[in-house]
Amino acid sequence: MTRKITYVRAINEALHQILESDPKALLIGQGVTSPWYVGASTLGLIQKFGPERVIDTPVSENCTMGAAVGAALAGMHPIFVFPRMDFMYYALDQLANHAANWHYMFGRQLGVPLVVWTIINRGGEQAAQHSQALQALFAHIPGLKVVMPGTAYDAKGLLHASHQDGNPVIYIDERWLYQNEDDVPEEPYTVPIGKGVVREKGSDVTLAANSYMALKAIEAAKALAQDGISVEVIDLRSIKPLDETMLLKSIKKTGRLVIADGGWKSFGVSAELAALAAEEAFNHLKAPVLRIALPDTPAPASRTLEKTYYPDANRIASEIKAWLHKEPK
Amino acid sequence: MKQAAKPRRTGRSDVAPDVLLGMYRSMLRLRKFEEAIAERLKTPSEIVCPVHLYTGEEAVAVGVCANLRKEDFVFSTHRSHGHYLAKGGDMKSLAAELYGKTTGCSHGRGGSMHLAAPEYGLPGSSAIVAGTIPLAVGAALAFSVRKEDNVAVAFFGDGAANEGVFYESLNLAALRKLPVIFICENNLYSTHMPVASCLASTEIYRKAESFCMPGVRIDGNNVLKVFREAGRAIAAARLGEGPALIECLTYRWRGHVGPNYDLDKGLRSKEELDSWMTRCPIKNFEEFLAAQGLISTAEKEAVSREVDVEVAEAIAFARASPYPDSAEITRGVFR
Numbered sequence: 001m002t003r004k005i006t007y008v009r010a011i012n013e014a015l016h017q018i019l020e021s022d023p024k025a026l027l028i029g030q031g032v033t034s035p036w037y038v039g040a041s042t043l044g045l046i047q048k049f050g051p052e053r054v055i056d057t058p059v060s061e062n063c064t065m066g067a068a069v070g071a072a073l074a075g076m077h078p079i080f081v082f083p084r085m086d087f088m089y090y091a092l093d094q095l096a097n098h099a100a101n102w103h104y105m106f107g108r109q110l111g112v113p114l115v116v117w118t119i120i121n122r123g124g125e126q127a128a129q130h131s132q133a134l135q136a137l138f139a140h141i142p143g144l145k146v147v148m149p150g151t152a153y154d155a156k157g158l159l160h161a162s163h164q165d166g167n168p169v170i171y172i173d174e175r176w177l178y179q180n181e182d183d184v185p186e187e188p189y190t191v192p193i194g195k196g197v198v199r200e201k202g203s204d205v206t207l208a209a210n211s212y213m214a215l216k217a218i219e220a221a222k223a224l225a226q227d228g229i230s231v232e233v234i235d236l237r238s239i240k241p242l243d244e245t246m247l248l249k250s251i252k253k254t255g256r257l258v259i260a261d262g263g264w265k266s267f268g269v270s271a272e273l274a275a276l277a278a279e280e281a282f283n284h285l286k287a288p289v290l291r292i293a294l295p296d297t298p299a300p301a302s303r304t305l306e307k308t309y310y311p312d313a314n315r316i317a318s319e320i321k322a323w324l325h326k327e328p329k
Numbered sequence: 330m331k332q333a334a335k336p337r338r339t340g341r342s343d344v345a346p347d348v349l350l351g352m353y354r355s356m357l358r359l360r361k362f363e364e365a366i367a368e369r370l371k372t373p374s375e376i377v378c379p380v381h382l383y384t385g386e387e388a389v390a391v392g393v394c395a396n397l398r399k400e401d402f403v404f405s406t407h408r409s410h411g412h413y414l415a416k417g418g419d420m421k422s423l424a425a426e427l428y429g430k431t432t433g434c435s436h437g438r439g440g441s442m443h444l445a446a447p448e449y450g451l452p453g454s455s456a457i458v459a460g461t462i463p464l465a466v467g468a469a470l471a472f473s474v475r476k477e478d479n480v481a482v483a484f485f486g487d488g489a490a491n492e493g494v495f496y497e498s499l500n501l502a503a504l505r506k507l508p509v510i511f512i513c514e515n516n517l518y519s520t521h522m523p524v525a526s527c528l529a530s531t532e533i534y535r536k537a538e539s540f541c542m543p544g545v546r547i548d549g550n551n552v553l554k555v556f557r558e559a560g561r562a563i564a565a566a567r568l569g570e571g572p573a574l575i576e577c578l579t580y581r582w583r584g585h586v587g588p589n590y591d592l593d594k595g596l597r598s599k600e601e602l603d604s605w606m607t608r609c610p611i612k613n614f615e616e617f618l619a620a621q622g623l624i625s626t627a628e629k630e631a632v633s634r635e636v637d638v639e640v641a642e643a644i645a646f647a648r649a650s651p652y653p654d655s656a657e658i659t660r661g662v663f664r
Binding site: 052057058062065067068069070076097102104143167 | 460
């Protein structure tokens with residue numbers, strides 16, 4: 001049965017279903033038994049599955065991340081959660097040097113079936129150490145997959161898919177999406193990793209975005225339609241592997257690529273997509289690529305600075321209009 | 330192959346003669362394999378990957394692993410040959426891995442520092458100092474959740490006691506009473522630095538006190554002491570009594586990496602090396618076995634010959650094996 005539920009409830013439902021159906025599944029991380037845990041996303045899990053499988057941890061990100069990797073090597077299917085993406089730097093060694101390399105480095109003998117669920121929680125004057133969006137950093141590392149659901153439907157389906165994948169998957173959600181509602185089937189289902197989705201069909205511009213920025217991209221596309229600009233919005237859903245087939249098909253059709261990403265601009269997701277267009281669709285491009293992303297500065301606190309720092313739908317629409325205006329005839 | 334005559338069971342030790350002789354043979358396999366590798370590391374070297382030899386430290390791996398079952402997990406370091414062989418890893422696959430061959434235990438993807446034999450409870454070794462300590466804690470967590478009585482062992486050097494994750498791991502293991510044994514191989518040097526130049530307190534075993542965990546320091550060159558102390562800790566961990574830290578004092582005969590003794594580098598004296606070589610774990614144990622009437626000269630020679638043959642076969646296998654096909658380069662990043 002399909003009904004409307006929020007993004008956060010979709011995550012909570014997937015966690016319940018995973019722990020229910022897979023005795024090897026564990027939920028590990030800081031605060032997972034707390035009743036006010038990030039958006040109530042872990043509500044009811046400790047009561048139902050107990051402290052053996054819902055494991056609240058001390059603030060020891062390096063060790064606890066490693067313990068999740070070790071448990072995976074010993075046959076478990078852990079879901080490890082970081083309530084803020086910023087806290088992951090402490091755990092980078094276990095992710096990049098260990099989890100990511102293990103399957104390749106030991107000749108494909110042992111995989112690391114691990115979901116690293118991590119939350120972007122920006123805004124609210126939280127500043128540089130509580131706001132980061134690090135999708136590009138993890139996508140850069142061979143051996144890690146990266147997904148970024150933008151809707152409640154994808155949040156549930158990608159969590160199930162990540163759990164079933166058998167590789168280390170970085171599952172990135174955004175706190176700003178938690179109260180958004182969507183049609184979500186009650187039963188378990190998967191959204192395939194590596195497949196994007198066309199959210200709006202269009203013919204003038206391909207606008208590729210992810211997570212919260214995909215929602216803003218849809219709003220921008222609707223506004224631009226009023227001005228007679230037809231924008232095709234692709235929600236990437238997976239950062240790695242990228243749905244190159246879908247992207248290239250659209251770019252070849254429209255001849256114009258805009259990327260809206262919630263991470264930093266330099267060396268980021270937007271740079272990778274621009275490179276893809278340059279390498280694989282150069283002769284189809286009618287204009288230079290436009291990138292809308294965070295400026296190369298740490299996140300500021302003050303609300304006025306935040307407003308400038310984070311692009312919204314208006315910014316996406318106005319930048320696209322200005323860019324189209326500049327385009328050589 | 331001709332079997333050595335059955336040993337006479339006249340030993341006064343509480344440890345079964347088969348176990349004692351098994352440990353003797355195991356140490357000899359480690360030593361002879363690495364002595365042969367050291368020869369092949371000399372210029373021009375047949376082996377390109379960085380090789381960290383375990384020579385002189387054999388009693389630690391062997392004494393600990395003699396207490397383990399196949400299902401128990403051992404996590405190892407960059408100096409991993411000893412742990413791999415002592416836990417049951419195949420010598421031919423080890424040699425081939427050092428040669429970068431496709432028949433290697435990591436299919437030529439890992440080299441000397443990254444050895445795995447999952448079928449023998451060796452999920453892999455890491456070249457990041459202290460990197461596998463939390464992995465062992467996690468494997469112990471898995472055993473504990475599944476209510477199995479397996480244990481996980483983390484081998485690491487004195488250098489790892491400088492890493493924060495070591496302390497985090499002691500804490501988590503003690504907090505959840507996990508079946509993990511922390512084996513510190515204190516060989517007195519963290520690469521080039523003497524342990525006293527690294528640690529404000531060089532009594533690494535005492536770090537356990539802060540985490541309400543048993544911690545002991547033992548002579549890591551005495552295989553029987555290592556066997557007994559590790560045996561006690563492992564038995565307790567199997568019963569759910571939680572983790573332990575055992576600091577084994579030992580000595581790395583050769584340099585940090587490669588086949589040389591590095592005496593010309595001015596980092597340590599010949600006297601120091603000589604004094605530790607007289608405390609050779611294998612020679613001393615051999616004398617103990619002889620004194621106990623557990624091994625005769627003829628039996629010693631037979632074991633030695635058998636191990637020589639095994640080592641020669643392993644190296645011949647490695648040399649004859651093919652290199653990986655370059656078309657394989659992108660295979661296996663993901664499952």
